Amino acid sequence: VARVSFTGGPASAGHVIRNTAENFAELSLELGGKSPFIVFDDADIDSAVNGSVAGIFAASGQSCVAGSRLYLHEAIADRF
Structure with a gap:
């Protein structure tokens, strides 16, 4: 096994x-995460909406870097 x-x-x-080390094979690890998507009050709302949807639903959410939390600055929460 090479990788x-x-x-x-x-x-x-x-x-x-x-x-893997015993067999000198190359190794790739995906150990998961809780990748937050953070939107500040000076953000371009349309871009932030598009980016958050893409980040959360890309690969049907089955990627270890898929967003699982959305944090909005309170000043833009209603517009978001």
Whole structure:
């Protein structure tokens, strides 16, 4: 095996890292996250809406970097 790609949690990743190192294979890890999308009060609202929708729903949300939280400055929350 020349390359191993792993998606999962940190505990399981430890086993994968050790086994991959023993065999000198290349390794890619995707360990998840809670990527927030943050919009400040001086943002271009249309661009922020488009960016947040793309970031949250790209790949049907099945990417470890898919947005899972949307934080808006209170001054623009109603317009958003």
